[in-house]
Amino acid sequence: MAQNTNREVVDAVIAGAGPAGISAAITLARAGKEVVVLERGDYPGAKNMFGGAIYAQPAAEIFPEFWKTAPVERYNVEHRYALLGDKDGTTISYRNGEHSKEGHYNSFTVIRAKWDRWCAEQAEAAGAFIVPETLVESLIIEDGKVVGVKTEQEEFYAKVTIVADGVNSLLAKQAWDRPEIKPENVALGIKEVISLPKEKIQDRFNLEGDAGVIYTILGGPMQGIVGLGYVYTNLDSVVVGLGVSLEDLKHKKTKPYELLNELKKHPTIKPLINGGELLEYSAHLIPEGGFKAMPTLYKDGVMIVGDAAMLVNNVHWEGTNLAMMSGKFAAETALQAYDKEDYSANMLSLYQKKLEESFVLKDLKSYKNVMGFLEDNSKVFLGFYPSKINEFMNQFTAVDGVPKKTKYRQFIGDVIKQRSIPQIMSDGIKFANLAGGILLK
Amino acid sequence: MTDNKGIPEHIDDKLFTVKYKCDEVSHLNPDQEECKKCQDRPCAYICPANVYEWDETQNKLLVGFENCLECGACRIACTAHKLDWRYPKSGCGVTFKYG
Numbered sequence: 001m002a003q004n005t006n007r008e009v010v011d012a013v014i015a016g017a018g019p020a021g022i023s024a025a026i027t028l029a030r031a032g033k034e035v036v037v038l039e040r041g042d043y044p045g046a047k048n049m050f051g052g053a054i055y056a057q058p059a060a061e062i063f064p065e066f067w068k069t070a071p072v073e074r075y076n077v078e079h080r081y082a083l084l085g086d087k088d089g090t091t092i093s094y095r096n097g098e099h100s101k102e103g104h105y106n107s108f109t110v111i112r113a114k115w116d117r118w119c120a121e122q123a124e125a126a127g128a129f130i131v132p133e134t135l136v137e138s139l140i141i142e143d144g145k146v147v148g149v150k151t152e153q154e155e156f157y158a159k160v161t162i163v164a165d166g167v168n169s170l171l172a173k174q175a176w177d178r179p180e181i182k183p184e185n186v187a188l189g190i191k192e193v194i195s196l197p198k199e200k201i202q203d204r205f206n207l208e209g210d211a212g213v214i215y216t217i218l219g220g221p222m223q224g225i226v227g228l229g230y231v232y233t234n235l236d237s238v239v240v241g242l243g244v245s246l247e248d249l250k251h252k253k254t255k256p257y258e259l260l261n262e263l264k265k266h267p268t269i270k271p272l273i274n275g276g277e278l279l280e281y282s283a284h285l286i287p288e289g290g291f292k293a294m295p296t297l298y299k300d301g302v303m304i305v306g307d308a309a310m311l312v313n314n315v316h317w318e319g320t321n322l323a324m325m326s327g328k329f330a331a332e333t334a335l336q337a338y339d340k341e342d343y344s345a346n347m348l349s350l351y352q353k354k355l356e357e358s359f360v361l362k363d364l365k366s367y368k369n370v371m372g373f374l375e376d377n378s379k380v381f382l383g384f385y386p387s388k389i390n391e392f393m394n395q396f397t398a399v400d401g402v403p404k405k406t407k408y409r410q411f412i413g414d415v416i417k418q419r420s421i422p423q424i425m426s427d428g429i430k431f432a433n434l435a436g437g438i439l440l441k
Numbered sequence: 442m443t444d445n446k447g448i449p450e451h452i453d454d455k456l457f458t459v460k461y462k463c464d465e466v467s468h469l470n471p472d473q474e475e476c477k478k479c480q481d482r483p484c485a486y487i488c489p490a491n492v493y494e495w496d497e498t499q500n501k502l503l504v505g506f507e508n509c510l511e512c513g514a515c516r517i518a519c520t521a522h523k524l525d526w527r528y529p530k531s532g533c534g535v536t537f538k539y540g
Contacts, residue, residue, distance in 0.1 A: 049540040112540035133532035168513040193539045277447030281455035283489035283510040
């Protein structure tokens, strides 16, 4: 045991000042613990990017009534689902006016550079030490136990270390001996923030005041591959982006920004951003492996939270909320560990239990087969069927002198010609099995 | 063809909107011997910042690390898993103003 007994040991050191790290930090600081958060960016949020929404309920568990003071952009009142063909598209939308009222807020759009910074300021006000421009190079491991972290300049020792260094988590790779993430377990996310005057956004998106809209987009340039697009509204900018499976991108041999260029030219999307000006282009990976790709969540002296732990529900575009909850649970576990002065893996396993008892792991378990299903069946379920919906709508809305019965028969005939009845039945069974797995297991 | 003059299509123009503080040495170091053997070089098309380009005459993978958005896609997509990928030094690299 080559330990320096004079070294300073804080209660917790946290690598990464994103939503997971900051939620852990503020929870510990509020309980009077000494917490150091190390952030490699110029400021918290400088390296962060996401696809749109901060959910009101989980965020308020960490930052009560945050909407009163936090830099939020718009409260979302409508979610549109657009299924795009090459030149056409079918959109359904759900609007709930109640979501514009305090107490009923569902989600907010935010600019991460502002939001993450604000969150970190709250943690700082609660007593946490946030150190920006500081890259954690490695974990300090003594006798198999994590006892702190090493930066370029110095070492920080702590009773508990929380790894919140994001999707690439080089630290998890070191401590967990984690095998390299597979291309099918991540999506590449890219987006463009496009400035538009506030009034234009209100008119184009049918909005009043600071209400906002989210689009989830299937198909278009991503027909037949595992990928989703999105559009959402900030106060005076509109964001267009997409996330596409890295595995599929590898096979498609397309540059990701060319997919985004195509998406922006689609007739359903183009009028939304016409006349705007690009403010920023950005990219980030999204951990999409879900439940099956999660690393071990704790070890002696250490817990892993947020994207680093692969805690993303990609079906619902949830990530920041899972990150915040995981940070909070890790901190609550640490608080119990301090009481018992026990920082062993056995003690910290409570963190996993808390996640399992919450929606976080319950949801990820429910959806654990979805990504595999989509990867295996993308051409059919993300290509063939969506295109048929647009073809049907085209027939259904066209007035061209052809009797309706002829049209329907022709449509059904075409479908069966392209995909046999046994194939269609087998697709139905596959889909029912997937849905059954989500609802029943 | 676009009437969206303010929304450029070319990647260089997109990257022009990004704020960087550049490191002097590359944080991305491919194993050039592996690159020579690599069949499809996925890094050359999956990178959202167009960092990698195969140079036939030099028989070498060129790395424009200054444009890196630090997403990590190349690290995972590298067929041989022989890309030494690190974060830029503290305070270096990309700073998102929106994100």
